[in-house]
Amino acid sequence: MDNKIISIFPTAVMLVDMSNHSCKTRALEIIKNTELTDHDLLDNGLSSFSSSPILDHPDLIELKTDISNNIKQYASVGGYSPLKVGNSWFNRMNDGGSVVPHRHEGSVLSGAYYINAPEGSSNLYFSSPLKPYRMNDIFSTDSPFNEYQHCIPCYEDLLVIFPSWLEHYTDKNNNDARTVISFNTTR
Numbered sequence: 001m002d003n004k005i006i007s008i009f010p011t012a013v014m015l016v017d018m019s020n021h022s023c024k025t026r027a028l029e030i031i032k033n034t035e036l037t038d039h040d041l042l043d044n045g046l047s048s049f050s051s052s053p054i055l056d057h058p059d060l061i062e063l064k065t066d067i068s069n070n071i072k073q074y075a076s077v078g079g080y081s082p083l084k085v086g087n088s089w090f091n092r093m094n095d096g097g098s099v100v101p102h103r104h105e106g107s108v109l110s111g112a113y114y115i116n117a118p119e120g121s122s123n124l125y126f127s128s129p130l131k132p133y134r135m136n137d138i139f140s141t142d143s144p145f146n147e148y149q150h151c152i153p154c155y156e157d158l159l160v161i162f163p164s165w166l167e168h169y170t171d172k173n174n175n176d177a178r179t180v181i182s183f184n185t186t187r
Helices: 024-032 058-078
Strands: 014-017 042-047 084-099 109-116 124-127 149-152 158-163 168-170 178-186
Touching: 014 058, 024 058, 024 109, 024 178, 058 084, 058 109, 058 158
Parallel strands: none
Antiparallel strands: 014 158, 042 084, 084 168, 084 178, 109 158, 109 178, 124 149, 124 168
């Protein structure tokens, strides 16, 4: 008899290289001139969450289109019904800042585009929703089958798309310029 190990209940996270996007310079100008406020999920950072959706800015139509095409690709692989970008905002994190654990209620897929992420930018962590159900598991080695958190190193021009139910957070940021455009989706 042949043994076979299969992976069940996988969670897809899509990583996209957005290097040299034609809207990047204009997006950074818009970000620079947008009024920011505190946000409960940000420790030592500011957000445009309560402003108009940044991806609805007329100068960022191409950026929104490219993000939408990546959402479409993710949705196709994951078997999701058609989705579109809903709300969008950006966060600027200061030195020593972080994002507290959270998920995006009322959204299907969410994403983060690291438009400015110089050296020392905090990483993105995802938490396994299975941890509370594995209270008796004791592991002698690490493997993809037993990790309770997964780290995505963040760098400039990275777009990350993930299921909105997947809890995520950051570690401590070590610069004053980490800027992320985030979005949610709707059906």
